[in-house]
Amino acid sequence: MRKVGIVGIGQSRFGIRSDASLRELSFEAAKASLDDAGIPLDDVQAMVVSVASDELSYALQPSAQVVDYLGFNPKPSFRVEGACASGSMAVRTGWMTVASGLADLVIVVGAEKMTEVSTAAVTDVLGRAGDFMWEYPFGMTFPGYYALIARAHMAKYGTTEEQLSMVAVKNHHYGALNPYAHMRKEISLDKAMSSFTVADPLKLYDCCLISDGAAAIVLASDKLAGSLSKKPVWISGLGLGTDTISLSDRRDITTLDATVEAARQAYDMAGIGPKDIDVAVVHDCFTIAEIAAYEDLGFCAKGEGGKLIEEKRTYIGGDIPVNVDGGLKSKGHPIGATGVAMAAEIAKQLRGEADPGRQVENARIGLSHNVGGNGQHAAVHVFQVD
């Protein structure tokens, strides 16, 4: 199997980017990743595009907007999609493009433009990442899904609303240190706890942001990686799991089996275990999702995720720093960009280039965890430096 490494990373500022269209955001991220890699676009042989929604991009084949605006034609490119995990599907596809021998240098671009329509319209589009036939028509949208998961987790394991809010406090703490984050402000536990209810028990600060943004990475084969300016961050483990479309069909809604399966695959491929991870980004679309991810990824035993955050063991200096870029919670969640931004963040950490106050010292092995829908898809990737 050919080794594949990240040799360039870039992202746009996430946020309400009324200054930029989908194609302009993509350019911003792609340009940054190429500059970081020290190569011109002409040298890149293939592109993979992640845009999650046709409707939010007003297009069938939204990838054509990205290809055209970057001037990448006539070279190969297409779109991959797995709702909020689309970006990780694109990282996987970029990896496969290099590992299969089709190309030696590939750019992966993820982007989403979400703030041009109302929050209600976005909630509606996202809601159809669940079961549009048997759950969505009865009023299930994502805050509702994760509220059910939170309630079940609280009932089964004694997880508390305070513990949920503690995830938000941590992620806003680190997000405030990240210049690319959508919402750069610390919040207090009291502020989180007293924010209004979105879907009981989830409050405003338990929910991630709706953002515009883009991210890009450049991938190279080991053959080329030595000749490029940046030390490669190898993608050493790739896992992808799936689950039933209906939440109501799951054996236990406190666990995302797709995450458990993806983690198993990724750890096996990389030949490591959860104890080896120095830094992780996990899919905190809602605070309960981060707590469940701690458990499903093996960072703690099942049911002990609440305790893990309460004891601050996922802060820098703790057992396993998680979402020290701010996470979806504070950095933002432009859905097509998120998985690519996760890979870029881990590469940044493993290179030792993260911003002051949020760099994990001497990190050698990192992990990203990205969920599509409420676990219909989940991707786990392991990254390592030599």
Place this chain on the structure above:
Amino acid sequence: MRKVGIVGIGQSRFGIRSDASLRELSFEAAKASLDDAGIPLDDVQAMVVSVASDELSYALQPSAQVVDYLGFNPKPSFRVEGACASGSMAVRTGWMTVASGLADLVIVVGAEKMTEVSTAAVTDVLGRAGDFMWEYPFGMTFPGYYALIARAHMAKYGTTEEQLSMVAVKNHHYGALNPYAHMRKEISLDKAMSSFTVADPLKLYDCCLISDGAAAIVLASDKLAGSLSKKPVWISGLGLGTDTISLSDRRDITTLDATVEAARQAYDMAGIGPKDIDVAVVHDCFTIAEIAAYEDLGFCAKGEGGKLIEEKRTYIGGDIPVNVDGGLKSKGHPIGATGVAMAAEIAKQLRGEADPGRQVENARIGLSHNVGGNGQHAAVHVFQVD
């Protein structure tokens, strides 16, 4: 580079399938491909799903419907998309999954459900595969795009309306022999020529059908291929090209540069040229598209595509039989399924298993050509048997 072969093929009947949903059509095709390969779904390690439109599938992450209904979870699957070329993106991604070493046995499923909404609504969704910003708002939909291409081709090369109709006559002739085709009836040249105008000079019989349908193939590495029941059909060349999103930005609208580029890549990779192709399926979304494809794929010189059909050189017995399954024109065009169905048809031809009257004798090398939009994407694949 690992060799990757098709070891199972299946498709649903194409047509107005009011008896089956997207997920049921997918099952129909997937089941047929597994039966053909002689393996249970349990043995398959990964899936790639091609569904072109969120809107027509009422979903974000339409792949979850397919995974769930087939009971494929928790194994890896995601969706790829490139409008009407989505199916070929899925074949490419399936090939990469095996060639990269991530899996040895992969199923590729393409499907689309298009007849539940009005023809006007479908035309609108498809129209946004073009430039939604600078062309679509001014009334450009696909019959219009290809009418412009036809007019330019007629003006530059003297191509005639009769020659366009002759493509329809050929494809209906072969489609009538294909039990999976949407419209199984021969048409006369007179009937085609006297059908009503859709977008001048294109008439009703110059336009492909709007269909429901699904197709699936099973791919295996050379390591496994020998132990399976069917003789593998190797995918020996993969090409993927892109072009500007706006037709108005192209250097010459009588040529799809994405096709020319994709063909170059595929021929190079396979180490062959157009003269070596024994049988081809090309993207005849409109009859002019088939004529341009003859030229852009190198089956004849530029401008001589009209003559090629007029002299019946793309019938069986001619230089290069094209679309002897009926093509999009008569077999139908459920957009997410088309590229996968093309691969299945070529495999059927190379195995010598096509229906009486439409089998190309002793075919050893085949080609598929699949276009997304009006050439924003084009994929060309070469297939060979030992």
